[in-house]
Amino acid sequence: MDPMKFSEMSYTRPDINALLGQCKALAAKAAGAASGEELVNVYYEQSRAFADYSTAAQLASIHYTCDTRDAYWKAEQDFFDANGPAVENARVEISRAFLANAHVDALTEAFGTTCVAGMKNAVLGMDDRTVELQKEYNALVSQYQQVYGGALVEFDGKQLTIPQLGPYKENLDPAVRRAAYEAEAAYFDAHRDELDGLYTKIVKNLNAQAQILGYHDYSELSYVRMNRIGYGPAEIRKFRDQVASDVVPELKKVIELRCKRTGISHLTFSDLPVAFQDGNPSPIPGYDARMAAARTMYHELSPETAEFIDFMQDNELFDVESRPGKMSGGYMTSLPTYKAPFIFANWNNTSADVDVLTHECGHAFEGYVAERDPKVPADLECPGMESAEIHSMAMEFLTAPWHHLLFGKDTEKYALLHAEDSFLFLAYGCIVDEFQHRMYQNPDLTPDERNAVWLELEHKYRPWIDFDNLPFYGRGAGWQRQLHIYECPFYYIDYCLSTMAALQFFLLSLKDHKDAWERYLKLVRRAGLASYTELMQTAGLKVPFEDGSIKAIAQQMGQWIAEHQV
Template sequence: MKFSEMTYTRPDIDALLARCKQLATKAADAPDGDALIQVYYEQSRAFADYTTASQLANIHYTCDTRDAYWKAEQDFFDANGPAVTNASVEISRAFLANPYVEALTEHFGTTCVAGMKNAVLGMDDRTVELQQEFNALVSQYQQIYGGALVELDGKQLTIPQLGPYKEDLDPAVRRAAYEAEAGYFDAHRDELDALYTKIVKNLNQQAKVLGYKDYSELSYVRMNRIGYGQAEIQAFRDQVARDVVPELQKVMAMRAKRTGITHPTFTDLPIIFKDGNPKPIPGYQARMDAARTMYHELSPETAEFIDFMQDNELFDVESRPGKMSGGYMTSLPSYKAPFIFANWNDTSGDVDVLTHECGHAFEGYVAERDPNVPADLECPAMESAEIHSMAMEFLTAPWHHLLFGKDTEKYALLHAEDSFVFLAYGCAVDEFQHIMYQNPDLTPDQRNAEWLKLEKKYRPWIDFDNLPFYGRGAGWQRQLHIYECPFYYIDYCLSTMAALQFFLLSLDDHKDAWQRYLKLVRRAGLASYTELLQTAGLKVPFAEGSVKGIAQQMTRWLEEHQVG
């Protein structure tokens, strides 16, 4: 069914909550393991219509944050979502109380019961009002960000539409673009500072209600991290600071030599080549045609997937006023349909987001068609789900010429370089959030000072050159994840470690790399992060020394493939 034909009906929350109570009773009373497994499938299906309605409302709202009808529907789910989540938690509690609960582990793998334990530890009725308040705070942030319009070049532009100006070869144009963006955020400085203060205090209060020290501790439970915790993440960040940052300084020196910018400042960082960054082919339909060819030639599975996505209008990727910034993939379970949202701005990032979100969507498409995978185990935890997307960015490389033409080699260098350099920024975001939630009484200025310290630790090559907003250490406020889904960002780093390994493997044998990837995808959410890496024969980045070898291989490849 085409997206435009999908109907929306506000769900009956009372009926759903009553159904949840029935399912909790069935889960508690199941007489044996086989019966319990069947109840698990049943409860997984029970949320399909609610989830579909919720996602339809969110898609329409983020496509136009100014639409009063969809804003009201988003408010409805913000208000009622916590009660539904907590009702689901009560079902999990009932499963865990059943003496045959280990039958679920035997049937579904290690993540099913572990995930339910995390759900029970991370939510209950005592936090419903706080969850509702948090949802409303996030919606306020989305309105401030999504409603951004700035004056530049005689035009009213959204934040994503500033992208091409930030990559202009004229440094004055780049500076003007960043200053226009900075001006908008500075104009909303008090609102953004106050919102973040409220978010930190809200989530820390939720943590304390549930018996945790602060939200940095609770977040690992809510993010459903299985088999590792803060100690392993800190060990990973330490490896990045010690073993990756020195390699990145070599990479940034190569970039400066390549561009001819002797003393690059922050506004120069988007310039990757002296004669301009690679540009994808223009035109929505031309790109969609190229994507269809690419996925048809990659594999039979991706051919079927891309036909389904395009034939059913499951993309909204063009930027326009009122549309929320960023990109995402979500699923509409009643239709077994993924949906991709993005904001193209005629930079190479358009191809990044296309292949990235298609990686998520492909995994969802495959999992939704596997009858043995319950709906709530179709997707793994986010550090694993991001492997699907970030590895897809690299595994489509043999067909990137369809999207870049003469700029293909430049894009290959830019993409590999940016993916590698990202590790430092991602770790800075994660460490910053640990500091914020462990020190909730920091003033806005003190928060910004902590961010600047982390910039020096992880990205010592950056000179902000008195740039408004960024120069005072507030650039973190532009990162949607910090407000909307705290502690998510390290997941991109963990998945990048897997994606870089897929990239290096594909250089030697692309068919083998693709088969490893497909094997990982087909495990859906039935395996943990470490298990998925082992499935594909990849190194786990928590182990001491595991990051250094990959970093050195990436630096060597970049040294050997300097173009432009």
């Protein structure tokens, strides 16, 4: 299909009954395939069959998240929330048929280790008996999105969204920073009962789904649903333990250097966003100027990225400016019918705008490459979440030689801030992950008890923080503004696992940028046909589950940061 501008892409609500009928026929075909070759062909066919449905679902989601107040797109989003589980379950039946076929090993030969393992996880993670609970869960997430997406706070004489408070949180005046956090806190406190109630329902709902499927609780089922291949809770615990023992001591030194640099002798929570005495790095202003800089950057990085950025910009595949009614956060999604990635963000004129640009472009670049590889079936274009985040987080570092186009005189400041923040993130990511394991294993905790666990984990992984009686945050409720905890439980440690890859790409690029880029490209080209461990090995990186694998990386990061104080 020829490239098409986003504004020209037409939307039709799919005929669910027709699709479910097609699914039945495909399951029968998969069950009856008489040879390995035939089975591989059926796999490609079922992969293509979902392209139009998936494209329609993504178009509805994009339009809805771009304006959560639009009644038409809200109704379309509700349609997919209600019908998505039935389609997912029909896909599971197709997977069941593939797995039952005597020639199933042909799929591993054709597509690598993730194809069959992924189908096994899909079968273990879904069941018709959970459909009603899944629908209820989708509705709970939509409610949370409306509470969050509808947030408008009165500040500085304006009505601001939560993302638009970002610049005030980085203001050099501590009173302004604190007031911005208090304004945000007041909104969440005003919705306290609703947010607590929604989370209680979500935990009970997902644990009920887990028990129907024979698991003790959702923390077990989540590894299946998140399609974790080759590792489980024990490996993740080993990873978190290493962060606590080998990374946190290095992070304490980073924080001490930051305090010295900013002149803030006693760090409170609302001081965390301040990294420099004369203000944080600011990207160049203006949408057009930034987009022009991004085009130059990707043209110079490689021929592959040059072709990619032209496609994205020429076809209006970015919506990155913040406005009322727009959902918070940033994401990249794919429109398979058009072989087009789409990038959504909320720019707020802080350096995070560049983070989100390079981050989502990393996801989109991988999608763009995979969509054009005829050997890769549509549903294996993207690896597991923890691996997909490697594409994005490593891209943030591998574009560094061109960051001067986006930051000018603030380039060195940004390089330091970005390295520090990525490194510091490991601690926060582990808090989010351990918190969720504790919540689902102890579903009867009261809201206050949940908040106490959050504060305990803050102390374990980020002992330098003083909440200084800040409302909302000070009582340990800050986790409620972390979208992932409500919307996609257990999808957060993924960022930490990919950060371990990204930091290694960063350290490699300091020695030899060309070599680091070649390794990255090699990893990207394996698309979704390899597991996290295999992808790390493809690029020659250390796998962070092994004891002692993190210490040297942490020390090298600490050293680089110490040597590059601005």
